[in-house]
Amino acid sequence: MKIRPRLVTHQLRIGILAVQGDYEAHARMVERAGAEPVYVRRPADLAGLAGIILPGGESTTHLKILTEEGLFGAVQKFAAAGGGIFGTCAGAILLAREVRNPAQTSLGLLNISILRNAYGRQLASEIHMGLTKLRSEPLEMVFIRAPIIESVGEGVDVLAEDEGHPVLVRQGRILASTFHPELTADPAVHIFFLSLLSAGRAS
Amino acid sequence: MNNDLWRVKVGLAEMLKGGVIMDVTTAEQAKIAEEAGACAVMALERVPSDIRKEGGVARMASPRVIREIMDTVSVPVMAKVRIGHFVEAQVLEALEVDYIDESEVLTPADEEHHVWKHGFKVPFVCGARNLGEALRRIAEGAAMIRTKGEAGSGNIVEAVRHMRTIIGEMKRLTTLGEEELVRAAKELGAPLELVSWVAKNGKLPVPNFSAGGVATPADAALVMQLGAEAVFVGSGIFKSSDPALRARAVVKATTHFKDPKIVLEASAELGEAMKGLDIRQLEEKDLLQTRGW
Numbered sequence: 082m083k084i085r086p087r088l089v090t091h092q093l094r095i096g097i098l099a100v101q102g103d104y105e106a107h108a109r110m111v112e113r114a115g116a117e118p119v120y121v122r123r124p125a126d127l128a129g130l131a132g133i134i135l136p137g138g139e140s141t142t143h144l145k146i147l148t149e150e151g152l153f154g155a156v157q158k159f160a161a162a163g164g165g166i167f168g169t170c171a172g173a174i175l176l177a178r179e180v181r182n183p184a185q186t187s188l189g190l191l192n193i194s195i196l197r198n199a200y201g202r203q204l205a206s207e208i209h210m211g212l213t214k215l216r217s218e219p220l221e222m223v224f225i226r227a228p229i230i231e232s233v234g235e236g237v238d239v240l241a242e243d244e245g246h247p248v249l250v251r252q253g254r255i256l257a258s259t260f261h262p263e264l265t266a267d268p269a270v271h272i273f274f275l276s277l278l279s280a281g282r283a284s
Numbered sequence: 285m286n287n288d289l290w291r292v293k294v295g296l297a298e299m300l301k302g303g304v305i306m307d308v309t310t311a312e313q314a315k316i317a318e319e320a321g322a323c324a325v326m327a328l329e330r331v332p333s334d335i336r337k338e339g340g341v342a343r344m345a346s347p348r349v350i351r352e353i354m355d356t357v358s359v360p361v362m363a364k365v366r367i368g369h370f371v372e373a374q375v376l377e378a379l380e381v382d383y384i385d386e387s388e389v390l391t392p393a394d395e396e397h398h399v400w401k402h403g404f405k406v407p408f409v410c411g412a413r414n415l416g417e418a419l420r421r422i423a424e425g426a427a428m429i430r431t432k433g434e435a436g437s438g439n440i441v442e443a444v445r446h447m448r449t450i451i452g453e454m455k456r457l458t459t460l461g462e463e464e465l466v467r468a469a470k471e472l473g474a475p476l477e478l479v480s481w482v483a484k485n486g487k488l489p490v491p492n493f494s495a496g497g498v499a500t501p502a503d504a505a506l507v508m509q510l511g512a513e514a515v516f517v518g519s520g521i522f523k524s525s526d527p528a529l530r531a532r533a534v535v536k537a538t539t540h541f542k543d544p545k546i547v548l549e550a551s552a553e554l555g556e557a558m559k560g561l562d563i564r565q566l567e568e569k570d571l572l573q574t575r576g577w
Contacts, residue, residue: 100539101323103298122540137299139323139359146321146539171299183358197358203382204405206292225295226360226382264295 093131093278096121100146102138102171106263107271114271124155131278132165132254135172137225137261140197143171144186153188160190165254167274173257174228181231191255192234193247199229209260213241213249215273222248222260230259254278293407293427296360296382297491300324300428300514304504304535305493307331307518310349311356317521320531324360324383326516327353332389332436332572333519333558342390344372347379354381362409367576368394370403377406383428384408386421388575389435389518398576401425411495413446413573415453419474419482420577422490429488431512432573433496436519438560440503442573443496447510450492457483496573499524499557501537501550508541525555 095111097104099120108118111134121127133156135143147153160166168176168191179194180187200206203226210219222243230247233239241249241258249258249270254277262270303323308314314325329345330338344365354361360382365372367386372393376384386399388411401408402425411432412418418429431450433443453472457479460468465483469476481489494512498504499520507515515538517531524530533550540546568574 099302101302103301105301106298122543138301139299139303141318141359142303142321142323142535145319146535149536202354202380203292203296203360203407204377204380206296208288208291223291223295225292225299261295264291264298 092117093275094119094129095275096127096130096133098133098135098143098147098152098172100150101142102136103261103263104134104136104138106261107134107136107169110263110268110271114268114275116275121152122150124151127155127159130159130164132167132274133159134274135166135168135175136263137170137172140171140174140180140185143175147175148186157188157190160188160255163254165256165274165278166190167256167271169258169261169263170225170227173230173259176255176257178234191250191252191257192237193230193250193257194232194234195259196229196231198226200224200227202226209243211241211243211248214238215240215269220262220269221265221267222258222262223264224260225264227259230257251277289405290427294490296407297409297428300360300493301491302539303514304531304538305362305514305516306521306531307516308353308522309345311352313522313527314353314357314361316528317531318357318359320528321535322359322531323514324362325353325357326385326518327361327363327381328389331519331522333438333523334436335389336436336570336572342366344369344376344390347375350376350379350381354379364390365399366390367392368397368399370399373399373404373406373408377404381406386410386426388432388572392575398424401427409493411573411576412450414449415457415482416472416474417577418450418488418492419472419478422478422488423475426490428491428493430493430495430516431507433494433498434561434563434566435496435572437497437563437566438499438520438523438558439563440497440499440506441563443494443498443507444510446496446573447494447507447512450488451511454482454486454488458486498534499560501533501547501554504534505537505541505547508538514538519558523558530554530557
């Protein structure tokens with residue numbers, strides 16, 4: 082793997098789990114939001130990152146590779162040390178405290194219970210416009226074989242709902258969406274994630 | 285064309301990038317594939333190498349078996365239909381599979397027309413040997429393209445040829461002026477609108493995957509380095525001596541396709557790969573890639 086030259090920069094460096102899924106779409110969005118994307122495939126790639134994005138894809142595949150590469154524990158340590166994490170769809174499943182349909186191991190970093198493939202199969206995939214607490218204008222939400230957040234526990238802020246279920250939630254520096262902001266032209270959710278990382282950063 | 289529908293069709297293909305989609309014929313095989321890290325499975329009646337050996341008409345898999353597979357795994361389930369067989373496609377849509385492969389591996393039902401895929405809500409993937417073929421399929425509504433390669437051969441040479449051809453033709457388009465694109469569209473036999481899009485962006489408007497002959501971890505890493513965005517493995521897994529081990533190894537090599545040390549790790553201690561065929565020894569009538577246009 083190529084070693085990137087460490088440029089002197091004020092940009093936040095954001096790791097994107099790049100073992101499978103739409104990690105390139107996230108990298109483009111991170112750049113648009115004004116940060117530097119870095120692909121993460123091994124624990125050593127986490128050094129010097131302000132935050133990590135767990136992209137969309139297949140959560141069973143991601144879980145398998147995270148475990149085999151030793152990334153599972155490394156990501157938990159990263160969060161324990163105050164690093165921020167943003168999970169979309171499969172990434173939200175990985176972050177959850179509890180996963181059902183079927184039950185599956187998860188990082189347990191976000192106090193939610195989540196139901197996989199809850200809307201049905203691909204035929205149920207849809208795009209909605211919805212309101213969020215991020216701003217007054219609505220946000221485009223791309224749902225693809227999306228999970229449903231069944232319940233949120235203590236400490237979790239619901240930032241958006243769709244059809245009666247939370248679809249964008251936050252607990253401290255952990256952010257999760259069941260939709261795919263990276264598949265739109267709107268960087269609002271990525272900009273919000275970066276703001277969580279900048280706030281309270283030692284200056 | 286319903287723009288939202290098109291975007292969620294392509295969106296699911298985006299989710300499969302960087303992954304391995306494995307051919308399976310039973311629910312047990314699907315479980316092995318999922319446990320090995322497959323990002324999706326492809327349900328079919330017989331794997332391509334058996335279709336080649338046994339002959340006869342190869343059709344859509346039995347809906348009962350496909351349903352068993354859907355009930356067994358949580359990853360997306362794809363299934364194949366014969367080229368032009370839009371009723372097999374209607375049946376698979378009613379069954380609610382996640383993706384349909386209109387595939388040259390099955391015996392074509394129509395030698396002149398492919399399925400009009402914009403007419404379906406379920407997304408389609410189609411094979412292609414060159415850019416013109418890829419763009420014709422996209423014009424019909426395919427939301428994902430894969431190389432045809434030569435399925436069931438265990439020989440990567442045709443998948444390499446097709447990937448290099450498609451990428452080479454796209455590079456060439458990026459060097460042409462507007463008036464030259466009109467002629468290029470005529471030569472490619474593809475709509476000018478799509479040809480112009482490719483010339484401007486240097487890539488296909490849908491994800492571009494590789495298929496047809498992947499048998500080893502190194503084969504998977506090879507097509508990924510050539511520009512494939514994900515890999516389909518057909519006979520290569522379940523015709524090898526230890527399918528679970530080989531499936532895991534192909535996933536690992538696909539994830540880390542740029543890291544030779546990890547591809548080495550994935551290649552070590554594997555059992556025997558499927559035997560494979562020399563394409564030059566095959567007769568024209570035995571080639572699957574020439575089905576469809």
